Amino acid sequence: MKKSLLAIAATAALSMAVATSAQASDVLIGSCIYKFDDTFMTGVRNNMEQAATTLGAEIELVDSQNRQPMQNDQVDTFITKGVNALIINPVDRSAAGPLADKAKAADLPIIFVNREPDRKILDSWEKAYYVGAKAEESGTIGGQLIAEYFKAHPEADKNGDGKLQYILIKGEQGHQDATLRSEYCVKAMKDAGLDIVEVGSDNANWDKVQGHDKMKNFITSLGIDGIEAVLANNDDMALGAVEALKSEGYNLGTDGKDPSKFIPVVGVDATAPALQAISKGQMLGTSLNDAKNQGTAAVRIAVKAANGEEVTSESIGYTLTDGKYVWIPYVRVTQENYKDFM
Numbered sequence: 527m528k529k530s531l532l533a534i535a536a537t538a539a540l541s542m543a544v545a546t547s548a549q550a551s552d553v554l555i556g557s558c559i560y561k562f563d564d565t566f567m568t569g570v571r572n573n574m575e576q577a578a579t580t581l582g583a584e585i586e587l588v589d590s591q592n593r594q595p596m597q598n599d600q601v602d603t604f605i606t607k608g609v610n611a612l613i614i615n616p617v618d619r620s621a622a623g624p625l626a627d628k629a630k631a632a633d634l635p636i637i638f639v640n641r642e643p644d645r646k647i648l649d650s651w652e653k654a655y656y657v658g659a660k661a662e663e664s665g666t667i668g669g670q671l672i673a674e675y676f677k678a679h680p681e682a683d684k685n686g687d688g689k690l691q692y693i694l695i696k697g698e699q700g701h702q703d704a705t706l707r708s709e710y711c712v713k714a715m716k717d718a719g720l721d722i723v724e725v726g727s728d729n730a731n732w733d734k735v736q737g738h739d740k741m742k743n744f745i746t747s748l749g750i751d752g753i754e755a756v757l758a759n760n761d762d763m764a765l766g767a768v769e770a771l772k773s774e775g776y777n778l779g780t781d782g783k784d785p786s787k788f789i790p791v792v793g794v795d796a797t798a799p800a801l802q803a804i805s806k807g808q809m810l811g812t813s814l815n816d817a818k819n820q821g822t823a824a825v826r827i828a829v830k831a832a833n834g835e836e837v838t839s840e841s842i843g844y845t846l847t848d849g850k851y852v853w854i855p856y857v858r859v860t861q862e863n864y865k866d867f868m
Contacts, residue, residue: 553583553832555825556604557613558597560641562589564732565762566795566815567615570639573821574613583829585613594618601628611635611828616643619702623647626654635831637824642702648850653831656851657824659815661706663856667813668707668792669714671858672755675790675810676720682754682790690720690754693744694727695737695767697759704729707759707794725752730763737766742773750774756791761800761812764793768808779806796859796867804864814857814867819844823852 557574559567571587578585586604590597594617604612605628612629614636616622622643627650629636635653648654676682676690683690694711697704708727715722726744730736737758744753756771758764768791771777776787788807793800796814803809826842839846846852859867 553581553611553829554607554609555583555585555611555613555828555832556601556607556609557585557587557615558590558600558604559587559615560590560597560617561592565797565799566760566817567640569797569817570615570821570824573818574825577822577825578829581825581829583825585825590615590617592617594621597621598624601625605629605632605634609634610832611637613637613639613824613828615639616641619643620700623650626651629654635828637827637831639820639824640703645850654850655827655831655837657820657827657854658852659820659854659856661703662710664703664794664813664815665707665710665712666714667856667858668757668794668811669711670718671792671811671860672711672757672790673715673718673720676755677718681786684751684754684786688721690715690722691725691752692722692755692757693741693753693767694724695740695756695758695763696727696729697732697763699729704759711757711792730758730766732760732762734762734766734769737763738770739766741767741770745770745774750776753789756789758791758793761793761795761797764791764809764812765799765803767791768803772808777808779808794856796857796864798868801859801864801868804859804861805868807861811858811860814859816854816857819854823854827852 559571588600597617612634614625619641626636626647630651637655639657642656642658694708696708725748728740730740756767768777771789776789790810792810793812796812800812823844827837830837830841844852
């Protein structure tokens with residue numbers, strides 16, 4: 527944990543040094559976000575705006591409303607308008623290829639954020655990059671948090687069978703983060719030596735309301751006593767699950783309620799509402815998906831590339847892997863350290 531925090535602090539310090547030396551007064555960045563009402567991507571775009579202001583660049587952000595055809599048109603509009611770089615959070619990662627082709631034809635740098643294209647797409651254009659986090663890290667953290675809790679709290683085994691009955695609430699079907707987070711949280715629980723049983727799994731598309739509704743369905747079909755843990759691919763869905771549990775008298779917080787009325791729920795992102803839920807004892811934990819550094823790194827690359835400067839680890843203040851990737855590490859967040867991220 528300390529190593530991760532030190533790494534983030536060092537990155538931030540180096541980033542500030544790069545920012546103060548960069549000049550980008552003539553750079554206009556066009557950015558498409560898959561949908562504005564996604565909690566995590568709201569953090570990313572807010573930090574892109576802040577980074578652009580710091581660098582003296584201009585950025586225009588548009589809402590693709592979770593519609594790929596709309597995003598395709600928005601990219602065309604940006605190109606026609608004469609932007610100097612594109613930052614794209616694709617609606618559909620499989621559509622990244624045509625977007626990269628558009629950027630290449632217009633000789634524009636394109637930085638994909640949060641939804642990773644296939645490597646061959648990045649290799650098809652020398653000015654194509656990706657900024658994100660390795661989803662397997664967040665999945666591993668979630669699985670480890672559940673395993674640690676289950677081992678430390680015998681009462682978590684509600685039916686006393688020595689097995690962990692868990693629910694998995696997944697993000698968007700086909701999204702690489704949903705796939706990897708789901709795979710690695712299960713792997714982490716198994717690696718910890720738990721005997722686990724998946725009693726329910728469904729996609730809730732990163733959405734809190736859908737997370738709530740899916741959890742209510744599981745409670746109805748399985749009974750509350752048939753559920754011993756919930757792992758969600760993001761915080762919004764985890765918070766939806768918590769709301770469903772609260773309606774059953776569970777996860778009401780650290781206000782003198784029966785501790786046996788708590789089912790551990792983990793998410794991903796460390797959004798402000800999730801941190802509040804962790805602080806109240808309504809949610810077990812999450813992992814920081816660093817919106818600040820993802821947004822900042824994307825803008826740094828866009829500005830450097832738009833100015834015709836070399837994009838390197840030294841020039842952007844973030845480690846650039848294979849000349850294409852900036853990976854921002856996840857950090858585990860629990861009641862012990864949530865205040866560090868508020």
